[in-house]
Amino acid sequence: MSFNEEPEKNYRVALFYSVSGALRAEKLLKAENVAFKLIPVPRHLSSDCGICVRFETKEESRVKKVLIESNLDIQGICPL
């Protein structure tokens, strides 16, 4: 299994324009106690050499809420 996924779980990733954006998201999500992991951007999703935020699909609404409230631009959220 890639990116340490647990087989029974369903994951999504949030992609950011910059590494700085991903790191801002990390701080914001941590402050709200959202469970997530920073991982390298999967090659099949983007050719960027940076990092993205992986979370369980069930956390998606919380992740979106945190990012929208902070006005942090994201490239998108997609299934892993």
Next chain:
Amino acid sequence: MDNNLIYLDNAATSWPKPEEVYRTMENFMRHIGANPGRSGHRLSIEAGRVVYEAREIIAQLFNLDDPLRVIFTKNATEALNLTVRGILRPGDHVITSTMEHNSVMRPLRALEDQGVEITTVNCSAEGFLDPQDVGKTIKSKTRLIILNHASNVVGTLVPVAEIGAIARRHNVIFCVDAAQTAGAFPIDIKVMNIDLLAFSGHKLLFGPPGTGGLCVAKGVEDVLKPLMRGGTGSRSESEHQPSFLPDKYESGTPNTVGLAGLAAGVKFILSQGIANLRPREENLTRRIIEEIQTIPKVTLYGSGDPRQQVAVVSFNIAGLSSSEVALQLDEDYNIMCRPGLQCAPLAHKTLGTFPLGTVRISPGYFTTEDNIKTFLEAIAKIASKAK
């Protein structure tokens, strides 16, 4: 460190630094060290976090909502070059003052040949700038007002909030060179209507040399071209520079260890509180100003009022050049200062001290009352022997 040494050149680079700055930088070099965020492994992410934390704490210091609007540069000079070359186009008009440092004047003069018109608003012989004089020079093609927050020669403060309000009213971009005030004087980007704030990391923010930056207010990035382009770790499939911040203005591997130190320095300032640091600085400045004027043959320049300036004091001793005074202070009294023109020829013309310049002293956080006493005694002795 030599305990007998008295360092009064903090306006050039602050020294020494708080212990945390040394410790943080050593820890970064030994245990983190990697390229920030590019590679995705844990050291790379950790280095990225260090740089991000630096953005966050700088944003907090200047009341900027979005840390991604803090652009790191190698110094305030690079931030000012980015502003001048990134904003101004042929046919534009720019307003500055006669108290500016060459970090503003030289980039501006270089654009004169390309059809940029420059107005240098006259300041008084004490370094004061009247905001109304700035307002009067605004015309339809005025694109930028660029001013220092405090003079690097005499420390005189510029009423940036008043000028910011004027700039906003006329829809002109307002850039403040905060090299001499960031860390020593409260700066609120929103309240002061500042569009671009250039700061130095190695002066009053206690970072190491090689750190500085530019805070970019929302929307200004649409009209600010980058100074450099290159790898950003983002949009790697594209051969064109990204348009989002901070990547638009930050290419190549940054000074991570320097930014780690800068963040530690700013944390130190915030833990002390600028509101608590300022009275101390004002008291040291007051003592220098009041006592140095009583020494025969000494001429003091600037406002003469510690409430209207930062801790930068310029003077001369009749019969001695500023460099002779500086050499005697260094060799005979272990006192470090800065003689000459301090990279600000136009400011010295305004003060009437061009081309010989002044002796500039700038106490800092670690300067003691005893240090100032020793300095004043040294000046009295040097002046008494001057012919």
